[in-house]
Amino acid sequence: RKEVEQDPGPFNVPEGATVAFNCTYSNSASQSFFWYRQDCRKEPKLLMSVYSSGNEDGRFTAQLNRASQYISLLIRDSKLSDSATYLCVVNPSYNFNKFYFGSGTKLNVKP
């Protein structure tokens, strides 16, 4: 079983829509969770960290569900510029300096 799994999509949504992605992880002791955004042929860029209490940054909300071992990313009022691949990243507790990446979920926001 992979450490981190994501639905590859693509998710095709109209501008202004709300869209949500989930990401499951296999190590129940994992401590750190992140969402990154990757544009085509570019490097991943940090979107937000995911805390136990959840966190919100403008139109983006991230949640952690430890019982079911998944994290989620909610995007409200989608913009054309949100079109990208969203990567889920997990840092397992057994190796604090090692990160596992999901293969990403592709989002296409259309006019």
Added chain:
Amino acid sequence: DGGITQSPKYLFRKEGQNVTLSCEQNLNHDAMYWYRQDPGQGLRLIYYSQIVNDFQKGDIAEGYSVSREKKESFPLTVTSAQKNPTAFYLCASSIDGDTQYFGPGTRLTVL
């Protein structure tokens, strides 16, 4: 400006050649990482280093080598033993296993 730089942006290699990819950071981060990304796939860890003069193999280290003689630098050599080296190579750094920051990447193509 603080950040991570990678060079070259594009690299072409003939079969049987060794090539070295550069990664430099001025963020004063202890940990540095090399990942490989293939089309439509997630990032896979090649090597990582938690401190100067120390590094560990990641999940796909065969055919690659690294050095960490300075805190700021973590070059990756792709040797002729790597049978399928064409990929997008990403270098990252982090403080204490927290958030990773990526360089712009190097696209390696084998001719």
